[in-house]
Amino acid sequence: MIARLSNLFVRTLREDPADAEVPSHRWLVRAGYIRRAAPGIYTWLPLGLKVLAKVERIVREEMDAIGAQEVRFPALLPREPYEATNRWTEYGPNLFRLKDRKGVDMLLGPTHEEMFTLLVKDLYGSYKDLPLSLYQIQTKYRDEARPRAGLLRGREFVMKDSYSFDMDAEGLQASYDAHRAAYIKIFDRLGLEYVIVKATSGAMGGSASEEFLVIADNGEDTFVRSPGGYAANVEAVTTLAPAPVDSSDAPAPYAVPTPGTPGCDELVELLNRDFPRAEGAWTTPETLKNILFTLRFPDGKTKPICVGLPGDREVDLKRLEASVAPAEIIPFGDEDFAKYPTLVKGFMGPDALGSASASKIEYLADPRLVAGSRWISGANRVDEHVIGLVVGRDFTPDGYLDVAEVREGDPAPDGSGPLTLARGIEMGHIFQLGKKYAEALGLKVLDANGKLVTVTMGSYGVGVSRAVAAVAENTCDDKGLAWPRALAPYDVHLIPAGKDESIYAAAEALASELSARGVEVLLDDRKASPGVKFTDAELLGMPTSVVLGRSLADGLVEVRDRASGERTDVPLAEAADRIVALVQGR
Amino acid sequence: MIARLSNLFVRTLREDPADAEVPSHRWLVRAGYIRRAAPGIYTWLPLGLKVLAKVERIVREEMDAIGAQEVRFPALLPREPYEATNRWTEYGPNLFRLKDRKGVDMLLGPTHEEMFTLLVKDLYGSYKDLPLSLYQIQTKYRDEARPRAGLLRGREFVMKDSYSFDMDAEGLQASYDAHRAAYIKIFDRLGLEYVIVKATSGAMGGSASEEFLVIADNGEDTFVRSPGGYAANVEAVTTLAPAPVDSSDAPAPYAVPTPGTPGCDELVELLNRDFPRAEGAWTTPETLKNILFTLRFPDGKTKPICVGLPGDREVDLKRLEASVAPAEIIPFGDEDFAKYPTLVKGFMGPDALGSASASKIEYLADPRLVAGSRWISGANRVDEHVIGLVVGRDFTPDGYLDVAEVREGDPAPDGSGPLTLARGIEMGHIFQLGKKYAEALGLKVLDANGKLVTVTMGSYGVGVSRAVAAVAENTCDDKGLAWPRALAPYDVHLIPAGKDESIYAAAEALASELSARGVEVLLDDRKASPGVKFTDAELLGMPTSVVLGRSLADGLVEVRDRASGERTDVPLAEAADRIVALVQGR
Incomplete structure (x- = not known):
């Protein structure tokens, strides 16, 4: 497949958007990947949508691999289930609420524990039906008080959310572990630098939870780590309380x-x-x-x-x-x-x-x-x-109440040494919910003895649209985006640099050969100056670009690696082989 | 890929849902493809989601083939653009409106003419940028007064909407024709029986429009046809007015x-x-x-x-x-x-x-x-x-005002003979919008002479989720669903019918071989009676099923064609080849 910059719907911008607080936001807008439609609400332009689709595919593959089954819930939901769990109230102003033409209260789903619980209750009734894991990749809504940083904290966003249903705590642990392992695979495939930290469950409820945080200076979350392997987000850190003191002979105050x-x-x-x-x-x-x-x-x-x-x-x-x-x-x-x-x-x-x-x-x-x-x-x-x-x-x-600030050097609660602090972006969160939702909504199944047992649940989320920004944040530099191969909208960016028609002809020929061999090619066929094209190529961030310019007369093209900046002259005749090898990771 | 009914998240129901008015709705619910979440709002279960994904892929391929570029707009939109075109008001109670936490008016997008117009205005400015066609496959919202017939008229639904941008009427005609041709390919690939009829533009505005109607007795739309090829939906039929009469010598009343x-x-x-x-x-x-x-x-x-x-x-x-x-x-x-x-x-x-x-x-x-x-x-x-x-x-x-009822036998306005009436489901609608939206929102580009010219637009929609129901409506019978190969969630349904372990072993072996050869297999590995399995297979509607039963002792399996009901005994050794050939349409 060959896309040509002369008609691709993209416009690179030379100015930073006024509201850009973090590099990923700045570059995704300037490179024409996304465009703001309203505060915290973005339109995906062709390049951005391709990255999003690649993230979705990775997430889907790893969910399918653990036997989770994909469904899709509506975003527009009735009030009653959320009333039953009190989240209609607890979400406060973060929930988008509306009334339909008949005056019926509805909401835009911020997360779907209630709906999944009711669906399973609706269709299943026996221990033989469990364990079960369901997931969806779907658009979610939260009316954030301070939407910021582009896709990092939006009001409409894409999430993968899954839910596990088990007979008991042991089953939940197995489902939780399977999701945890799948998340490790997902974040590894996305090429993210991340840590897994203990987390609080917040409004979600439940007993244990962990977050997957992408390490980023601009992250909203602070986490701590110790040399001995303790890791927790700052909300979840527990203070190592000193031993009680015998003050029986202490003087009066x-x-x-x-x-x-x-x-x-x-x-x-x-x-x-x-x-x-x-x-x-x-x-x-x-x-x-x-x-x-x-x-x-x-x-x-x-x-x-x-x-x-x-x-x-x-x-x-x-x-x-x-x-x-x-x-x-x-x-x-x-x-x-x-x-x-x-x-x-x-x-x-x-x-x-x-x-x-x-x-x-x-x-x-x-x-x-x-x-x-x-x-x-x-x-x-x-x-x-x-x-x-x-x-x-x-x-x-x-x-x-353990709410004092945590400081660099404080001891880890498990004795694993002094804590260091860093910042991260929450990319995934896995919860052992237990019976909270099943109890509130009456999800019970018959066990092997014919006794009704309340189902034990887990819930697991990945910020899919946020991942696009997190990867950008992890990989961009001062010239623009620099996608890892797994997520780049195109595998290679061909740059005919010069006015000679033969240069364009050579670029078209190389593009055709690469496309025929399964490489996704972005071809800058515009009649623009080499400088403009080089700047755009760095901004757009394909992992590899190939410059066809003056040295073409000597039968050479220049292969540029976006991430390292490395430039290599390669004979034109070998260029296709070289690029196919790069794309295939050889 | 092999899915096993013992753990597939599906529950077939023996009773019709109380609100089912049409067969497609009845069967999609009973076969566990969809589930109602609220009036006119449905959850896609695993089988339904697979069909939806196949429809989406066909639509995407044909849109890409005419050079349309995919983007994705949010569903939650600001009021202002819809205010500028007056649709904020004109949509009346059909629009889902809400306020965010700051009291700002927002809406759930019913269609996106305004947003696409503003996006192109935002990024493009020259005749060199046109023609341009953009599309999205996205969730839309309309607060229907009478949501009905399951997916046929829902309040949250998936649409493919595209928009063309041209310099003049000639360009628009070319974009319109390209979309029309793509739609023909799409509806042919979906295996639908449809007609293309003249239509009114309604609230959309613009000059000319046509609808793609799937012929269905339960359709909401009435259309007319003449032997000479005239076709229009009943709203768009024009009455053949008689010639003026000379009544100068008529007596006084x-x-x-x-x-x-x-x-x-x-x-x-x-x-x-x-x-x-x-x-x-x-x-x-x-x-x-x-x-x-x-x-x-x-x-x-x-x-x-x-x-x-x-x-x-x-x-x-x-x-x-x-x-x-x-x-x-x-x-x-x-x-x-x-x-x-x-x-x-x-x-x-x-x-x-x-x-x-x-x-x-x-x-x-x-x-x-x-x-x-x-x-x-x-x-x-x-x-x-x-x-x-x-x-x-x-x-x-x-x-x-041409609003009298149209009757069977009325003359077609173009003299092509008497009209017959039939009913259909609106599956696609293509509009020559002209300059209505571009004028309202100020979308102008510089022409070759440096003069600002208002852009001429078209808008084109396909009901993606509705297509799932329309195909079901076109193909189901009194036993359940009967998918065409292009849309079936699985290519083949294997039914071990009997208690003998060797039957299950043979079914597993056949499933493995088929899966290895790229066939999507649904295997009924449940320990249920053959009767239950046969009934479910007819209800679920895979195009081909294979029964492994008593005649397996003679080395035979029975291949059943869901649509025709035809049953053929095939040697087990040849079964895989036979099925691969069927799947590949040989």
């Missing part, structure tokens, strides 16, 4: 004047100046920081909470968000403080907090606040702090 | 008492009894029937009209609807008549109608009301009619 020190660092400076300690300087990690938030639940109800954590740590809002989902978090403002006269802003102590206190605000502590640990805290009086508060003696948190 | 005869047939009976005519009996076609309607426009405004037509004809509401689109039509009720005291219901005459009359109601005549033709009409007095009213002398219509 005592208050000290600390004027003008609502901040922990200033406090510590003042303490070391005015109340120095024999055992060594006071340090910020010994201070206790209490941060208030309002949680707003999807049903509109609100509830205040206080997070208590060491003074040298901040609350990581993403970790907090993941912990309290589907509730939204709102920082406490002055008007909120005004409702709690027992609280002294900047000098709050844990005794004024907790559900047993006058404020009744639930007090949730960082795991480092182990029983017996000693803290310096606000005294609930302006310009005064208390030293030596002991957890379990002087105050007891209502519970624990 | 005169009133006669006609008590209790608001109906034309009763009137004629009375006239022949009380006022017989020498030249022969009075006939109903000589009487004039005046029917009032209110038109309601998408902006909510209304306007009454009166249609005058021969007394033996009814107004065809679909023809009227097509003529006044996008206005809705509402029959006149008593409360409407009450607003026009000059009108005498049942005895209305044209002198009381027309924009020049006291009623000011626009009077639109059937083409048979040629100048000089004479009519018997109500006298605008109860129980009285007027005989001998001459068009152009005694009354003059405000205009003409």
Whole structure:
């Protein structure tokens, strides 16, 4: 197959799109692969659609290989199933909702757990029918608050979602493992640099989940790794709590004047100046920081909470968000403080907090606040702090909440060494859902003894359109796109560079021969300058290009490798063989 | 590839779905090809999705063959482009509208003229870029008032829509002809029985259009044909108007008492009894029937009209609807008549109608009301009619409206003989749009002289998901589906019929050999009775099945042709060759 640039529907752009925040977005638009139709909503132009189709094929092949069966659900869905699982409400403003002409509530599907569960319930009824894995490659909708980075976070996007149905946890584990292995094959074939990390399940529910993150500086997700192999996204990292401390002989807490020190660092400076300690300087990690938030639940109800954590740590809002989902978090403002006269802003102590206190605000502590640990805290009086508060003696948190920022060098929870932080793009997410959806929607089958058993489910997603951008992000450089062979819209880009008709004739002949041998050829048959053609070829990013120019007189063409920039002169007579070998990976 | 019924996600049903009105719907649901998710919204199960994919491939190949380039637009679209062409309003309640989280109006695309026009405007600017044809295979949405017949009239469906862009009418004609020829190839390959008929352009606008109708008794569309080759859908049929009559010496009209005869047939009976005519009996076609309607426009405004037509004809509401689109039509009720005291219901005459009359109601005549033709009409007095009213002398219509019912035997407008009526399913529609969308959205390019020229467009649609149902409708029988080879989910259905393990072993061996030779095999490996398996095989509808049963002892299998019912004993050793030959159409 030969495509000619003279009539291919593509227009390369010399200017970056105004809203381009990341390289993949910039290059995919400038190279004419995609075009914005509305915020977070893109049109696939011919080149982009070819890449998307290649991603889809890889995903389909690997799903078929594990025996998953392809179906396709509608995107426009009835409200009832999502009402039954409460996701109609929990999704909040992220869900596109609409009414049909009869006023019936409908939605654009953000993910299809409910529909798959109901379909299997509808058609299957016996343990003999299981295990079963179904999947679809389908268009999904989420009304993101901040659609960004082109295809990386869109409002309409293509996903592969699959769902497994098993009789028990052991079956689920097998289905989960099969999907995990298939995902490894998919991401390897896509040529992505990725890590598999422990993840939180968020609004999806279920017990265990892992994410496949493509390593990218522009990724939205932060993850941690340890030398010993621990890996988790930052929301899922658990803090290694110290062992409980025996503080039975600890002195009683005592208050000290600390004027003008609502901040922990200033406090510590003042303490070391005015109340120095024999055992060594006071340090910020010994201070206790209490941060208030309002949680707003999807049903509109609100509830205040206080997070208590060491003074040298901040609350990581993403970790907090993941912990309290589907509730939204709102920082406490002055008007909120005004409702709690027992609280002294900047000098709050844990005794004024907790559900047993006058404020009744639930007090949730960082795991480092182990029983017996000693803290310096606000005294609930302006310009005064208390030293030596002991957890379990002087105050007891209502519970624990592991939402402090994770830092480079923090210990991995499994003892596998210090953590390093990096960023990534979420490309896949696999969930052991368990019985949440099957229970909510009544999916039961008869077991071998004729007893009704609730089915155990898994759910597994790959961002198919996002993969196009992730691969672009992983491979592009400062000149444009640079596709791996498996995804390039065309295998080779032929560039007749010169005005001589014989050059064009040679290019046409080479194109015909390559096409006849199964190579997908992009031929720049335009009467443009070599400079324009070279620039476009680098921008468009086919893995190999062949320049037919001056040295054609000596029987030579130049083969260029887009990724490495390497250029090799090759006799024209051998060019086709050379390219076929490259395409076939020999 | 071998699929086994023991784990294929399919469940055949013995009962018709309650809402099944047509055979294709009944069988597609009962055979487990599709499943309803909401009214007019279906899920594709594995077998159905395979058929859909085969239709898509055929459509894609033929579109690529005429040089059309594939793109893919989002389904979720901004309001503005549809506002610019007024379709945001004109589509009325057929459009799914929604607001995003910011309150921005959006819609689910019913067809994409606006978006394609804007895309080409965005990227192209010169006559050198044209001609251009773009297409997509994509999910569309229309909130049908009466979704029915399964996939035949759904609210979410797959369409192939293409759009051509040319410099002038000649170019458009060439693009139109290319699409027309491609459509013929597509529908031939799908094995459909179809006709190409003249059609109205409706809300789409533009000058000329044709429909591809699949002949089916359950079709929603009525079309006419003549022996001489005229073909049109009933909305587009033009009435052969008689030549004008010279009535300069016609006598003046005169009133006669006609008590209790608001109906034309009763009137004629009375006239022949009380006022017989020498030249022969009075006939109903000589009487004039005046029917009032209110038109309601998408902006909510209304306007009454009166249609005058021969007394033996009814107004065809679909023809009227097509003529006044996008206005809705509402029959006149008593409360409407009450607003026009000059009108005498049942005895209305044209002198009381027309924009020049006291009623000011626009009077639109059937083409048979040629100048000089004479009519018997109500006298605008109860129980009285007027005989001998001459068009152009005694009354003059405000205009003409060709909306009377078309009857079997009516003459074709091109003189090619009497019309016959039949029903069909609209499978394709091709439009010469002209400049409507390009003008509304400002799509202009520079011509060779540097002058800006508005682009001329065509638009072309194929109902891809509908084709699955249309083929089923064309080929099914009273036992189930019967796919043509090009669309069957599997080439052959192997049926081990018996309990003997050797039968299953032989079936597995045959399946392996066929699969190795590129045949897609469905193997009924279930431990079910032969009767159940035979019934399911007929229901599922693979073109060929092979029964391995008792005669296997004699080295024979039975090859069954689903469409003809023909059964042939074939030596097992030759079975694979025979089936490969069948699949390859030899």
